[in-house]
Amino acid sequence: MTDADILLIERLADAAGAAIRPFFRARFEIETKPDASPVTQADRAAEAAIRAILEAERPQDGIIGEEYGVAREEAARIWVIDPIDGTRAFLAGRPLFGTLIALLEEDRPLLGLIDQPIARERWIGAAGRPTTFNGAPAATRACAALARAHLGTTGPYLFPEADQPGFDRLRGQVRDTIWGGDCHNYGLVASGHIDLVVEANLKLYDFAALVPVVEGAGGRMTDWAGQSLGRESDGRVIAAGDPALIEEAITALTS
Structure with a gap:
């Protein structure tokens, strides 16, 4: 995991957000997947936008995505994508869903991003570095009981x-x-x-x-x-x- 990976994961989130925002609180097609969960045009558009960048710039890396499946799953580095985590919230017009993107190395998540593209809230975590929220350090609170x-x-x-x-x-x-x-x-x-x-x-x-x-x-x-x-x-x-x-x-x- 490198500085270039962090810059890339932000670009991936930017592309996903640009794909999602036109659908928020708009009318669009909704389908039900075999597990009874909903999926929308926005889910698919966001994942497609992320995958297009990865295929162009990191063709050696693997991809696991909720909507479009697995590519190169035996790769040493794998990008994991949930284009809209919280599709029900998205459908209800509630800005509590998010785009999730992770980078796994040796099957462990070393880089992760939570992006809320409507409220423009973004958390980025990277192994060995402090998590940031919209570019500033983020910290949990003490609560031992x-x-x-x-x-x-x-x-x-x-x-x-x-x-x-x-x-x-x-x-x-x-x-x-x-x-x-x-x-x-x-x-x-x-x-x-x-x-x-x-x-x-x-x-x-x-x-x-x-x-x-x-x-x-x-x-x-x-x-x-x-x-x-x-x-x-x-x-x-x-x-x-x-x-x-x-x-x-x-x-x-x-x-």
Whole structure:
């Protein structure tokens, strides 16, 4: 991961944002994918814009995208794309969705970006460097106890039945729960406004970009067993602004 990669990921987000903005709060085609999630022209236009730049400038790198699949998946470096994380929020005209772009090396996310193209909010995290929010340093806040923590998650219906009891136990121990927000919640963790995000059933493109953002701001992300997140993770994630929350959260989720 180099300075050139950071400049490139910003250009990719700029291109995606330019593709998305004309569709926001406009009329356009909506389809339902086999997993019952919605997809729009904006999702596809944004991912196509990102992939066009990568194919022209980084043809040796792999790509994993939500809408257009996998290219060169055995490459040492892989770009992971979720063009609109939070399509339901996008459809409702709520500017809480985001474009997620990550760069994996040896199957670990080393560079990640969360971009909200309507509010023009952008978090960038890179391994070994501090996370930035719109170019300024971002930092999580101290909160070492669940009883004081503000928890965010997209929605209770997104937890598989087997994971629901653990989440309910966790929710019963925190100070407050904020519903909705998709990837935007993780940016708010990085900026010190939310203490904890817990979700399940995520795909690689849902979480890869989030890891460098949260961890570069002083937080930590793991799976529900406390393991680092990577290409083989099972999609159950914890993001804590204060790393001291991780162990207590795991106990609540899995006991």
